[in-house]
Amino acid sequence: QVQLVESGGGWVQAGGSLRLSCAASGNIFSIKAMGWYRQAPGKQRELVATITGRGNTNYTDSGEGRFTISRDNAKNTMYLQMNSLKSEDTAVYYCNARRVVVTSQGKYEYDTWGQGTQVTVSS
Numbered sequence: 001q002v003q004l005v006e007s008g009g010g011w012v013q014a015g016g017s018l019r020l021s022c023a024a025s026g027n028i029f030s031i032k033a034m035g036w037y038r039q040a041p042g043k044q045r046e047l048v049a050t051i052t053g054r055g056n057t058n059y060t061d062s063g064e065g066r067f068t069i070s071r072d073n074a075k076n077t078m079y080l081q082m083n084s085l086k087s088e089d090t091a092v093y094y095c096n097a098r099r100v101v102v103t104s105q106g107k108y109e110y111d112t113w114g115q116g117t118q119v120t121v122s123s
Contacts, residue, residue, distance in 0.1 A: 002026040002112045004095045009117030012085055016121075020080040022095030022114055028076050030099040032109070036069060036080045038062070038091035038119075045094065051078065087123040092116040 008020040024031065035050035049059045049069040057069050068081040078095065095114035100107060 002028060002031060002097050002099055004097055004112055004114035006093065006095045006114040006117040009093060009119045011120045011122065014086055014121055014123045016085050017081070017083045018085065018119060020082070020093055020095075020117060020119075022078040022080075024076045024078070024097060027099070030101060031097045032100045033098045034071065034078045035096045035098075036063070036067075036078075037094045037096055038089075039094070039116075040088075040091040043091075048093070049080065082119070085119075085121045087121050090119060090121050092118050 003025045005023045006020060008018060010018060012018050033050055033052045036048040037045050038048055039045040046062055047060050048063040049057060049067060051057045051069045051071055059067065066082065066084045071078045082089065094116045097112045099110045099112060101110060
């Protein structure tokens, strides 16, 4: 099992910055990749960015250009640096870990989610 705890959310004015953190614990060696998702009121959860164990990153339109995903393997922590925030970035941000478990029956992938952290951007 893996446990994820997010922190760093809060209120910020448009144009400001926030850095989110996601601390992982437990069977972290099973983690294949991690990512940040967000869910705005009345909308579906959407992917923002992902990062693999080797540090390869990928961004969706939601995160490209203004957000930077990174990880500190020594601290078992992933980050999302968000700059030039806009009101439309207001959402609950969730940390995700994609785990790979190999058994005698095969290889399985599982998603683990953090509890979410609220980001509110005031225009």
